[in-house]
Amino acid sequence: MSKRTKFIILVVILIVIILSMVGGYFFVKHKEQEKKERAFFNEQEEKVIVYLKYNVPSYKSVTFTNEEFNPIGLSIDGYINNDKRLSFTAGKDVRTFSYSEELDKMFKTPTKSYIEIMKEKKTKAPKETSMTDANKQAQTMEEIIADARAREAQIFNRNRLY
Numbered sequence: 001m002s003k004r005t006k007f008i009i010l011v012v013i014l015i016v017i018i019l020s021m022v023g024g025y026f027f028v029k030h031k032e033q034e035k036k037e038r039a040f041f042n043e044q045e046e047k048v049i050v051y052l053k054y055n056v057p058s059y060k061s062v063t064f065t066n067e068e069f070n071p072i073g074l075s076i077d078g079y080i081n082n083d084k085r086l087s088f089t090a091g092k093d094v095r096t097f098s099y100s101e102e103l104d105k106m107f108k109t110p111t112k113s114y115i116e117i118m119k120e121k122k123t124k125a126p127k128e129t130s131m132t133d134a135n136k137q138a139q140t141m142e143e144i145i146a147d148a149r150a151r152e153a154q155i156f157n158r159n160r161l162y
Helices: 004-053 101-106 114-128 131-158
Strands: 063-068 071-079 086-092 098-101
Touching: 004 063, 004 071, 004 086, 004 114
Parallel strands: none
Antiparallel strands: 063 071, 071 086, 086 098
16 A cells, blocks of 8 residues: 555544544533433423422323423423323423313312412421421431541541551
C-alpha cells in the first residue's frame, strides 16, 4: 500500500471515531432529557391522582393514555375506574382540568384545587404529630452523636503512632 492509501484509511478511521464520539454524546444527552421528562410527568401524574382521590368519591384507579408538551403547556390525558367515558385532560400542576360529562357528575361539590388540597394536608399535619415523634428525633440525634464518637475513636486508634 502506498502512503496515500494509508493516509486515507487513517483519516477515515479518525472521522468514524470522532463521529461515534459525537453521536454517543448526543445520545446520552437525549437519554438524560427523556429521563428528566419522565420524572416530570411522573410528578404531574401523582398530582392528578391526589386531585382525583380527593374530588371524586368513587375513584378507584386511573389510566393515563397520553402525555405531551404542547404550545399551551403540557397535557396529560386519561380516564378513571377503567371506564373510557370517565376521561379527563390535566394541565401542569392540575391548574387546568377538563373532563367528560360522565366524570363531571361524579365530582364532589365544591371541588378543591390541587393547591387547596395540599394546603389542607399541611395544616392537618402538625396536629397529628405528638411528643413521641419529638422523642424519636431526640433519640436519633443521640444515636448519631454516639456513632460519630465511636468512629472518631476508631480513627484515632488506627492513626496512633507506635
